[in-house]
Amino acid sequence: MGDVEHYFTAQPATSDERRTIAVHLAGRELRLETAGGVFSPDHVDHATAILLDEVPAPPASGDLLDLGCGWGPIALSLALLSPDASVWAVDVNERALDLTRRNAAAAAVEVQAVLPDDVPAHVRFAAIWSNPPIRVGKAALHELLLRWLPRLAPGGAAYLVVGRNLGADSLQRWLVDELVPMVLPGAAVDRVTSARGFRVLRVLAPPDGPAT
Known part of the structure; x- marks a missing residue:
């Protein structure tokens, strides 16, 4: 069974045997639970670590989104860094x-971990942080981003970490040439950093808000 079938199905076929790992998130040492059938179950993967190290602190308030949350390292970091924000964690x-x-619950933070269709339609995000599921394929990835990036609040920013060898540069071109004109006119796309084989891309919504 391939990675896509493991990570991107509602009910993974792999064993649900739980394990506990020690991680360092947002200045705290935590012992958290993981299992087979989710992305990077044994540690915080390199791409996510780069995202957490390189992006600016999230807004102190508003709705914040971890898109493709896995076992939750990005969502927990958002909640630890911005305890007054409403943090959403979305995964299929x-x-x-x-x-x-x-x-x-173990970290004593509030996170709303829900399926994509369970996020109310009116919610707009002050920030989106994501290690997106590149291996679902280009078409599915583009569909995912076309669904969620237009939900940035005015002036909100999405940060996406993508491997150079997994198409980071072509994704940046697609964001500029296709996504922005289609659904986010006036948005800016740039590269925040390039480190250890990964790019962090930023999509900054215009101050008067994205097209809907």
């Missing part, structure tokens, strides 16, 4: 959502 993998909820 129900095992991942269960782990994120358990880990939020």
Whole structure:
């Protein structure tokens, strides 16, 4: 069974045997729960670590989104850094959502870990942080970003970490040439950093808000 079938199905077929790992997030040492059938179950993967190290602190308030949350390291970091914000963690993998909820409780933070269709349509995000699921394929990835990036609040920023060898530069060109003209006219796209084989891309919504 390939990675896509493991990570991007509602009910992974791999074993649900739970394990505990020690991680360092937002200045805190935490012991969190992971399991097979979710992305990078044994540690915070390199791409996510780069995202957490390189992007500016999230807004102190508003709605914040971890898109493709896995077992929750990005969502937990957002909640730890911005305790007065409303943090959403979205995934199609129900095992991942269960782990994120358990880990939020262990870290004593509030995270709403839900399926994509369970995010109310009116919610707009002051920030979106994501290690997006590149291996779902280009068409599915573009569909995902076309769905969520237009939900940035006016002046909100999305940060996406993508491997250079997994198409970071072509994704940046697609964001500029296609996504922005289609659904985010006036938005800016740039590269925040390039480190250890990964790019962090930023999509900054215009101050008067994206097209809807």
